Amino acid sequence: MVLSTAEVMYWSTMFASILSASAGVLDARSKQFDLFGIMIIAFCAALGGGTLRDTLLDRTVFWVADSSYLIFTWFGALATFFLARWIKLSGRWFVVPDAAALGLYTVAGTQAALGVGADMLVASFMGVITGVAGGILRDILLNQDPLVFQGQWYATAAWSGSLLYILLIHNDINIGAAALIAGIFIFLLRLSAIRWNLVLPRYKEK
């Protein structure tokens, strides 16, 4: 049996939803929200970026069309909620999976935007939104400054990768190959940024 690119991305995204939800729950640990709060934080972290993208592009919201996303997300959230009572979970376990999810979400978001005819700038920005807006929504609910506005290249990795994806597609590279190359590029760039502490310049005044 051979899976198509679309199928591989579909199942990877389901898997990424579990991990992103789980990471979102850990990010909220200090607030000690109740189970419903945890489910909403996980929902925002895992599905918020794609939701915003679909709303802005006037597409059917992906989890409204296919509620499996909700099931996987909340499975990840509940598992984390209960596991945290028994074993010590570390946010560091999620660094690598999170970089992979960033690559996946960003490429999927860029594809979705190109699919409805968005131009290059809009499509790359939609990729970034898909990859990072969930974390911004999570931080808004947690009442803290968005982490993505301050740390090592995160949005930067996403944006470079979405532009790379578009460039490859414009050069008639096969969609599956382009997705793989751009996704791995984002993954490696994000991990390199963490490893060598690569950051964007911050706002500074004379």
Add this chain to the structure above:
Amino acid sequence: MVLSTAEVMYWSTMFASILSASAGVLDARSKQFDLFGIMIIAFCAALGGGTLRDTLLDRTVFWVADSSYLIFTWFGALATFFLARWIKLSGRWFVVPDAAALGLYTVAGTQAALGVGADMLVASFMGVITGVAGGILRDILLNQDPLVFQGQWYATAAWSGSLLYILLIHNDINIGAAALIAGIFIFLLRLSAIRWNLVLPRYKEK
């Protein structure tokens, strides 16, 4: 003259808009926002949940289609704003009406989602969003942790009730009866949760 289920729900929702707006204004009391701030807080508290639901389901936003919702909401907000200068208003007066509004909004939201073909999980979640997202938006504007993530069963009451509603509908109960039963169920569950301090488990680490 006999009112249809739809008419009863329509007028109840208008009435609920006044009360939710008024409660939203009191929730914001410590910020001493100006009259415009009060109107926006009331708008979010009373109409925010339904607005988010309609946006996610790609339905026409209900108050864009029928601006009476804005009129009733702002009537409630302005009345509260001016009354507060003359008499001592208590947030406790709103506990019972708020539980009734939760039942009403949740059932209306679940109905709306079923109406556009959402499946059971999505429809019940849309009911919850309709019932609680307004309060979350209010708390975001007030720059405080969402109350609904920490108190006595609120979203829990809404979610149980929306699932009950869907169950009743699937068993061919008449829509009006199902709405009444589910709405009263939410109302009573919420009041019981307050009376006996029923809360969800909170996030806790080993």
Add this chain to the structure above:
Amino acid sequence: MVLSTAEVMYWSTMFASILSASAGVLDARSKQFDLFGIMIIAFCAALGGGTLRDTLLDRTVFWVADSSYLIFTWFGALATFFLARWIKLSGRWFVVPDAAALGLYTVAGTQAALGVGADMLVASFMGVITGVAGGILRDILLNQDPLVFQGQWYATAAWSGSLLYILLIHNDINIGAAALIAGIFIFLLRLSAIRWNLVLPRYKEK
């Protein structure tokens, strides 16, 4: 060569995007966000109100249809980001352009809403949303109470002007003339409010 009203408004809005983006960057100065954070704050400040309006009215989001808005906005943001390192920028330079942008955005938003058949109340509120919601989104990201809920008439100027615009249109005044009159009215009312410290009453309890 004679420009049509639509063309004048189009180019004025592009120009206003630069200025609003720049002002948004200065509003965020104390946070010292990185370059990506600056771009998102500028995006919210300059384009957030119109984005919310288009989402609520189920129109195609304006910058998705025409990505020039993104280019002008981010040009303004980047220019401010780099200039701030060389020269001392003052928020006061933006008071007058900001009042002009408020007039422009509000009138454009009211027009857009009337164009899809919104009634008077909804259309005037959409004008206000277009004019002020960007600033509210910026304040949510900056984790601070919305400035527009406390200062001198801002939303008030916008709302009066959008109602004036609708009144003029209903009395068969030419669209271009109505836009100009209402825009200037908002501009002058906002500047007067600053000059004579005109504020709305704030919430106060007995």
